[in-house]
Amino acid sequence: MQIFKVGGAVRDRLLGKPVTDIDWVVVGATTEEMLAQGYRPVGADFPVFLHPKSGEEYALARTERKSGRGYGGFTFHASPEVTLEEDLIRRDLTINAMAEDDQQNLTDPYHGQRDLEDRILRHVSPAFAEDPLRVLRVARFAARYAGLGFTVAPETLELMRQLSDSGELEALTAERSWKEISRALMEDQPQVFIQVLRDCGALKVLMPEVDALFGVPQPEAHHPEIDTGLHTLSVLEQSALYKQPLTVRWACLLHDLGKGLTPEEQWPRHIAHEHTGLKLIKAVCERFKAPKDCQELALLVGQYHTHCHRALELKASTLLELLQSFDVYRRPQRFEEFIVACEMDARGRKGLEQRSYPQADYLRGAAKAAREVAVQPLLEKGFKGPELGEALKRERLKALKAYKDAASA
Structure with missing residues (x-):
């Protein structure tokens, strides 16, 4: 032995x-x-x-x-x-x-030692093409070791392309796929994972909604990188640079899916992409049986990320609706993850990676102002049931108006 x-x-x-x-x-x-x-x-x-x-x-x-x-x-x-x-x-x-x-x-x-020195990810034998999971694994290793200069060997990428075209990827279970995807998203350069999947045709099979973003233009004034797919990769890159958790990285990957549905004649504008994208985000989450917290944050970021970008302009009533949507009173952490996902979105733009994002602290302050409204005085006034809820809402709205006034003074 x-x-x-x-x-x-x-x-x-x-x-x-x-x-x-x-x-x-x-x-x-x-x-x-x-x-x-x-x-x-x-x-x-x-x-x-x-x-x-x-x-x-x-x-x-x-x-x-x-x-x-x-x-x-x-x-x-x-x-x-x-x-x-x-x-x-x-x-x-x-x-x-x-x-x-x-x-x-x-x-x-x-x-293998020679390939380590040459920074090459190369398959061992033609039997590589018998296991479709290896497409995801190689892309994950590419994301892990990209910082060391590793790239996928052309002949290995060709085998991955053959696997992607063969229909074998569809045979992967949601659980096995999610395990690889979630691990890859937590690597140092998760954007490389998505790029390698795209290079070998696997992204089109596994996440056609993400693949459809490449080649779709956005207004250059807001997006100097123009291409929505490249923007998505940049947002994902920022989320890794800032050591964000899986929930945030998953939301960053899916936040702009609605732009893939915009008719070409409307380009580069993407009217109501936040709402059109929700069904696509839901479909991707269900396909891979993503954990509940990942699904919830991805949907909320998809729907409300432009609210976050325009936070300083929002009326107090819209601010209150936003806070209510996130249940910031009982789930403050989810709202915090929403804010940082939106900040990654703002930074994932060519040449704008270092710009400040005052919306983040502004929204944190708004949430704090709304949370600090006390319930006890309303109970002492005799409010209960639905009337208590309405009274609480009025007081929170009043607090948010005061917060807005103070912030703009």
Whole structure:
């Protein structure tokens, strides 16, 4: 029996990056031998075991063969005869197909170390094209390592293009797709993930609503970058630069979908795109079964982002409606995430990345003024039920008028 550290742990050590997850491969062992040494089985589809002390995962070396559509359409074969090289060749990228023993002696049959040095994301073998999930994984690695200068090898991009055209991407489950998408959006350069998906034709299949934004012009006075797709990438880039959470990044990606529905004769204007985009945002969220908080924020940002940009001009009554829509009294954090998503939208414009966004603090102040209206005096005056709600609304409106007056003085 031989045990090797494989995959990401080897790759990241060679890159000088922190190693978090460690995968182990066991060569020359049987299931019975693993059990006899105290390992606990966890894999339903293929032999994976938990170490009796560390709890880390150890997998028997295995080969795989395509047997159906999608990510799960494989049959696996594990036996003591399977070599380390045979196990590594089934992996996605050469930089993930290296192994090392306990002395850090490297096994690198597919030149992963060379590709690390050359900053290339390259597939290990033609079997890459058998797994559609790898399109998303490679795009995610491109987003992770773009800052180090990594790019996707042309021949790998071509295989990804073939996979995108084959119909295999449609076989991916919503859960598997969302896992990759959500992880990719939290990488250092999530805009690269979207760009790589577009380069290989996968964006058109997975998120046609986002793909449709490229080539759609906007007024140059507000959007020097003009192209709505490029603007979306820039907004996503800003959200990563400012270390925003997943909810905000997801909202940034989807906020302008309505512009993809604007008839060409109306370009570059996009009248009521906030409302026309809601059905598209909802469709994308449902397609990937995005978590509820991501769905809610994306819809709210899509509907109200132009309200935020015009915050200083809004009437007190419109301000109150906006605050009510977000339930700022019970869910202040959601309103804060809305504000920062809108700020990312404002900064995601060519040459305007550093400009100030006074609307953010103005809206925070408005929310504070409305929240500080006390309920107790109204209860003491005998208000209850619907009348209490109306009285509270009147007092909040009064507070917002006072806030506006003070802010403009």
